Amino acid sequence: MSHCRSLACDLARLAWRDYYLGRPSMHDWKSELDALVAEAMAFAKSLKVEIEQPRPEPKKVVESDGLSLPDDGGSQRDEIRKRVESFKAQQERFMREREEYANSLLRRIRPITKF
Structure with missing residues (x-):
């Protein structure tokens, strides 16, 4: 028996093992993905997360008691x-x-x- 160390050999061994043990094969990946997405969505909906929005600070009103502000526009x-x-x-x-x-x-x- 030869010892193969490539990714293709590892995938072949896993596929054979899954077939032998009666597990779903790679051909059923779409249904596994759909089940995973459904599980993740259910988990996300079960979470109760409250996000506090930062409140803007009120602007301070400064009264000009007859003082004129410098004109920087010029x-x-x-x-x-x-x-x-x-x-x-x-x-x-x-x-x-x-x-x-x-x-x-x-x-x-x-x-x-x-x-």
């Missing part, structure tokens, strides 16, 4: 404007550099391509 707008201007300047610089590179490349290629 400074944020200025910062955004500066960033946009910086971005546009950088994009223009990139365009100039690309055009300069393309022109220098064309100047180098033209003498080679003229016949």
Whole structure:
């Protein structure tokens, strides 16, 4: 008798043992799966779990006793404007550099391509 150590041999031995002992075969896996799902669903329904939702904290109302709040909107707008201007300047610089590179490349290629 040879000693087989592969997964296929293990599965064959298990199938033979199940057949010999009268257990359900792998052909009946769908019904076993359905039974397992039904058992799990019944178990889940039997559990009584209460989940507490966190309550939002009430917002505190601050009264302004004639005090004016600083207007940060202007400074944020200025910062955004500066960033946009910086971005546009950088994009223009990139365009100039690309055009300069393309022109220098064309100047180098033209003498080679003229016949």
